[in-house]
Amino acid sequence: MENEIKCLSFLNGETIICTIKDGVIFNAFKIDTYTDKESKERSFIFIPILKCKYDQNLNTEESKNILNNNNLISCYEPANTVKSAYKYFIETEQFVGQVMMKYLRECxxxxxxxDNLNKELEEANAHLPKKKPFSDGNIIKGAFGPHFEVIEE
Incomplete structure (x- = not known):
């Protein structure tokens, strides 16, 4: 049996696009559209369904669970424009890598x-006296906050 690109639509409105071969799901991604606010250009975005796994291939049991899910509305062949965008995405290792690293790397x-936080802190502390940083041997002092005089009793 040849690889078939299918869309799986669910009651919650999500759609998964994947390749199905012999009842097993490969390269499964949630598909959605994104519209740029300025240019109004629309494009497809692909989001991994297995967010902590680099490989988006399901095993036989997982594939059966999805395909027999009561919330699955339909399993259908997507339009050619959707198919070609998906094929281009999964065949371009760099694109898949960028998407996966977004979900697999902490930053x-x-x-x-x-910068915005530092600006807000500077504005909030503008009324406090400032002292220029000075060097005490190999240590720079007074560069990271307002200067407070020590008052001894």
Whole structure:
């Protein structure tokens, strides 16, 4: 049996696009459309259904569970435009890698968020006295916060 590209639609409105061969699901991704706010350009986005796994292939039992799910509305062949976008996506290792790394790699806050936070902190502490940083041997002091004088009793 040849590989068939199918869409699986569920009652909750989600659609999974995948390749099915001999009843086993391969390269399964949730598919959705994204519309750019400025250009109004629409494109497909692919989201892994197994978020902590690089490989999006299901085994026989998992495939049976999905295909026999009571919430499955339909298993159908997608339109050619959808099919070609999916094929292009799964055949381009770089695209699949970018999507998977988004869900498999931890990352800190964006530079924009950190810069905005620092700006807000500077504005909130603008009324506090500032002291220029100075060097005490190999240690720089006074560069990371407002200066407070120590008052001894």
């Amino acid at each position: 800190g806050p964006s530079k924009e968020w950190v």
